[in-house]
Amino acid sequence: MPNLTDVGSIRALLNRHDFTFSKSLGQNFLVNPAVCPRMAEACAESHAEGVVEIGPGIGVLTQELVQRFRKVVCYELDSRLLPVLGETLAAYDNVCVRNEDVLKADIPALLAQSFGGMRVSVCANLPYYITSPILMFLLENRFPFSNVTVMVQKEAADRICAPVGSRLAGALTAAVHYYAEPEKLFSVSRGSFLPAPNVDSTVIRLTVREKPAVEVADEARFFRLIAAAFAQRRKTAVNSISAGTGLSKQTVEDALLSLGFEKNVRAETFTLEDFAALDAALLRSAARE
Numbered sequence: 001m002p003n004l005t006d007v008g009s010i011r012a013l014l015n016r017h018d019f020t021f022s023k024s025l026g027q028n029f030l031v032n033p034a035v036c037p038r039m040a041e042a043c044a045e046s047h048a049e050g051v052v053e054i055g056p057g058i059g060v061l062t063q064e065l066v067q068r069f070r071k072v073v074c075y076e077l078d079s080r081l082l083p084v085l086g087e088t089l090a091a092y093d094n095v096c097v098r099n100e101d102v103l104k105a106d107i108p109a110l111l112a113q114s115f116g117g118m119r120v121s122v123c124a125n126l127p128y129y130i131t132s133p134i135l136m137f138l139l140e141n142r143f144p145f146s147n148v149t150v151m152v153q154k155e156a157a158d159r160i161c162a163p164v165g166s167r168l169a170g171a172l173t174a175a176v177h178y179y180a181e182p183e184k185l186f187s188v189s190r191g192s193f194l195p196a197p198n199v200d201s202t203v204i205r206l207t208v209r210e211k212p213a214v215e216v217a218d219e220a221r222f223f224r225l226i227a228a229a230f231a232q233r234r235k236t237a238v239n240s241i242s243a244g245t246g247l248s249k250q251t252v253e254d255a256l257l258s259l260g261f262e263k264n265v266r267a268e269t270f271t272l273e274d275f276a277a278l279d280a281a282l283l284r285s286a287a288r289e
């Protein structure tokens with residue numbers, strides 16, 4: 001079996017399969033031997049029996065997951081990697097690879113048919129070009145995953161893990177904190193990959209909450225408010241929220257004043273609790289007009 005953290009062995013494996021890296025699919029494969037065991041271990045801490053891996057590549061993380069979980073299902077979009085994975089995972093009978101775009105995956109059917117009642121987590125070195133869509137797909141559909149342990153670009157990790165209401169926070173921060181408790185686990189330098197990308201990475205773990213961090217009457221409306229609030233960060237909350245939601249400036253100002261905010265407050269200072277209170281106040285304020 002080829003050593004998947006040895007550059008010479010990887011090149012020989014890929015040459016045998018006539019494989020060339022696709023930049024557009026975010027193909028930077030991990031070669032630092034310390035990273036995958038640590039990621040798999042962190043993911044396994046929640047005692048899930050099953051794990052879904054997104055983008056196994058040549059299987060370097062998969063080989064660690066199969067040793068720690070009863071069942072592993074991988075989604076790999078690039079069909080050229082299937083024969084490679086057939087070789088590198090040949091020794092394991094608890095793994096199955098699906099040649100599908102994870103964003104189109106029927107996760108409820110997967111959980112019922114492939115994992116039948118097991119607790120399941122997600123582990124991945126994510127393709128960075130779709131980090132936010134994948135995280136939102138996993139979280140907002142409320143799939144019952146125990147945790148989502150993923151490697152993302154360092155800057156994305158900084159934003160995701162920043163407290164809501166701090167300078168680095170944005171709409172993704174608010175959404176992730178609503179559904180999960182995010183934490184940074186460890187940093188991974190660009191030299192840990194083949195080919196080396198021009199960014200550094202961080203492994204983060206999102207522990208999915210049993211119920212969202214705040215209670216809101218209408219989630220879709222709540223997230224429209226958050227998207228509006230962060231769409232024009234330099235503007236005051238009144239201007240950005242009014243522009244993004246179509247509510248009148250007066251309605252937004254009344255709602256903010258009723259909650260004790262100054263009328264020129266900026267939305268980037270709001271916590272999730274502030275957003276939830278504002279959502280309810282906007283509803284009351286609009287009803288009075």
Ligand code: SAM
Pocket residue numbers: 025026027028029030054055056057058059060061075076077078081100101102103124125126127128130
């Ligand atoms: N897990 C491997 C590793 O750590 O070396 C590879 C990680 S590489 C950063 C990302 C992988 O995701 C690639 O194998 C790529 O082909 C795959 N991928 C890209 N877009 C995908 C999608 N929409 N669904 C499933 N896999 C995808």
